[in-house]
Amino acid sequence: MPQYLTLLLDCPTVIAAIFISGIGGTFQYGFCVSVMTSPSDFIKELVNKTCLQRYSVSLDPWQVSLIWSFTVSIFCIGGLLGSLVAGPLISKYGRKQCLLLNNFVAIFGAVLMLLSQKAMSFEMIMVGRLLYGINAGVSLSAHTMYLIECAPKRLRGMVGVTIATFISLGKFCGQLLGISELLGTEDRWPWLLGFNGFTALLQLVTLPFLPESPSFLLLDRGDRPACEKALKRLWGNKDYSKEVDEMMKEKAALQSxxxxxxxxxxxxxxxxxxxxxxxxxxxxxxxxxxxxxxxxxxxxxxxxxxxxxxxxxxxxxxxxxxxxxxxxxxxxxxxxxxxxxxxxxxxxxxxxxxxxxxxxxxxxxxxxxxxxxxxxxxxxxxxxxxxxxxxxxxxxxxxxxxxxxxxxxxxxxxxxxxxxxxxxxxxxxxxxxxxxxxxxxxxxxxxxxxxxxxxxxxxxxxxxxxxxxxxxxxxxxxxxxxxxxxxxxxxxxxxxxxxxx
CATH class of the missing domain: 1.20.1250.20 (MFS general substrate transporter like domains)
Known part of the structure; x- marks a missing residue:
């Protein structure tokens, strides 16, 4: 194991890619899975207040639970939509570009979450959850493909595990920030739900400094100079001719x-x-x-x-x-x-x-x-x-x-x-x-x-x-x-x- 860790430490740009792609990638998925538990009572109260204020109707407990269940599960519907459009988008625009554009979806969803309490609108939370789902559906594919293709072949297993690590980190952060000492209070829960926007903004600012996936540049765009430039930035001044030859063999096998x-x-x-x-x-x-x-x-x-x-x-x-x-x-x-x-x-x-x-x-x-x-x-x-x-x-x-x-x-x-x-x-x-x-x-x-x-x-x-x-x-x-x-x-x-x- 120390041998592989040493190889990874010799590729600081790959390490940066792990953290930057992860924080705006599968972290979002893990965070959204766990974050709704803590503010559930506050959101249900908002549902009741909204209906009472708008329609002068007090909802029964089963009606509130139904709306709450739909609010939670609409994240999966968004995720399914995101995963369906991810493939064509990734193939057409590239892994990095897809991740960058995907951040705007999360930021827009976060704005809706932050304003939902003041606007007295639980529908804004629903739309925000849908947008979070779309963001997570796209990022699950784009983050994974980008990271695996940026890593040297000998380190792909180690680097690939970080995809699940950021899911676990997202779940843990959702649990941690949801405690009453932090953001799990009646006044601060919109900031808890809007936290995804800050991680998306962080990736939006930092990801442009990283190169596009070398495999995408060579195999999809046929740009060998750009591929070699990306490999040099990712892996340093190492001999990566073997990896390029392997990609060229795959390109030859997939010609036309x-x-x-x-x-x-x-x-x-x-x-x-x-x-x-x-x-x-x-x-x-x-x-x-x-x-x-x-x-x-x-x-x-x-x-x-x-x-x-x-x-x-x-x-x-x-x-x-x-x-x-x-x-x-x-x-x-x-x-x-x-x-x-x-x-x-x-x-x-x-x-x-x-x-x-x-x-x-x-x-x-x-x-x-x-x-x-x-x-x-x-x-x-x-x-x-x-x-x-x-x-x-x-x-x-x-x-x-x-x-x-x-x-x-x-x-x-x-x-x-x-x-x-x-x-x-x-x-x-x-x-x-x-x-x-x-x-x-x-x-x-x-x-x-x-x-x-x-x-x-x-x-x-x-x-x-x-x-x-x-x-x-x-x-x-x-x-x-x-x-x-x-x-x-x-x-x-x-x-x-x-x-x-």
Whole structure:
């Protein structure tokens, strides 16, 4: 690990790219996921006051809850819209330009949040959440693609983990700023909801000093001098001729091939296993039970004797656990391998869910059982953050060649947002009917994904997209023999290309 850390420290511009792209990228997603918990009572009160002032109508509790639920879930609708438009925008304008323009969406949403209380308009919060969702949907794709393509091949796993680290940092900051000592008060909650605008402004000011993605410059625009200039700024005066040669081989393999649409990716048989991998992994990351564990953590903390007013501080512990584990994953991923982290993570999560179901069942019968449940909650968060959370986000950029990347990220992010929305709608029903036995459903998803990765996905560490494509073919060819040719079936026909490494 020190070897890889030394290599990263030798690339200060890459480190700057990690922080600058992250603070206006996946940080926004994580912050929006956790920030609505603290001001929920104040927003519900605003809904009631608005209707009373405008229409002289006092809403019933179920009506307020319905409006509140829609306000929270509209973020997912915005995220889905953002992920659908992200692919074409990224392919046309570039990763950096897309991130820059995306900041204006977040800033406009933040202005609406800040003015909502004075304007006595809960609708402004809804529109702001929708805009935040669009911003997060675009940034999930643009941030990931930009960062992975700016990193040296040997460091892509380590750099890729930071995408999940900034999600965890966003969640933790949302929890931390939401406490009553900071912004979680009746007067300051609009500033809490508008915090995204400040992080977007920070990226808007600093990102122009960073170069565009070298892969985009060479493979999409065909500008080799600009690509080499960007590599020099990112990696310093190192010998990057090997990386340029690998990109040139990919460019030759994709000569006269345009960026593919989502439908073309779905219909293309040559990348069916890569597509299936994205479907399985991104569906599972939302349905693995992490949100259910966070939900039940409050009940477990209460049973363990933690006072009601101290629960939000205990919740900060879960956020800190995820953040610190994500940083630990950053340290070990290059030496361990991504496939191993995914498989071990999901298998360990399966075992933890079984034990957690048992301890929750016995929670009222054995006095010390809530403490066991509390330990298992932290263990589950640890296993999630140390593998699936860090490895999943950059996966489409690693297993797809340049012409399929945008479409791959569009599908991945669409699955992510759809899963988050469906879980938000169905989870209350599952809890009401199954209680803690709902963990057994999540256990099935974890087991299926872990076993699928173990037997159907090659290791991606230190490999190019073409090499990974070859490995997929070796694993799934009917004869079981290794092939020296990579066959890419394009939408318009089949092109067989001799690859040499």
């Amino acid at each position: 091939v345009r960026s593919h649409s989502v439908m073309e990716l779905i219909q293309n048989q040559s990348v069916r296993w890569q597509l299936l991998t994205i479907i399985v992994v991104f569906t599972t990351v939302q349905l693995c039970g992490i949100n259910a564990v966070y939900f039940y953590s409050f009940d477990v903390f209460r049973a363990a004797g933690i006072q009601e007013q101290q629960l939000r501080y205990a919740a900060l512990g879960t956020g800190m656990c995820e953040l610190s584990t994500s940083i630990a994953c950053f340290m070990i991923i290059e030496s361990t391998g991504k496939k191993v982290l995914l498989f071990r993570g999901y298998m360990a999560m399966c075992a933890t869910l079984v034990l957690l179901t048992i301890t929750l069942y016995l929670q009222t019968q054995v006095s010390w059982m809530p403490y066991c449940s509390m330990v298992l909650i932290f263990m589950f968060i640890f296993f999630f953050a140390s593998g699936p959370a860090g490895v999943t986000a950059p996966l489409p950029g690693e297993i797809f060649t340049q012409s399929f990347k945008s479409a791959g990220y569009t599908i991945a992010c669409t699955l992510n947002w759809t899963g988050l929305f469906v879980l938000g709608m169905l989870f209350p029903v599952l809890v009401e009917n199954l209680d803690y036995f709902c963990f057994l459903i999540f256990l099935i998803f974890c087991a299926i994904c872990g076993l699928y990765v173990r037997f159907n996905v090659p290791e991606t560490k230190n490999r190019t997209a073409l090499e990974i494509t070859t490995e997929f073919e070796k694993m799934h060819c009917k004869s079981g023999e290794s092939k020296k040719k990579t066959t890419e079936q394009e939408f318009s026909g089949i092109t067989t290309i001799e690859t040499k490494f």
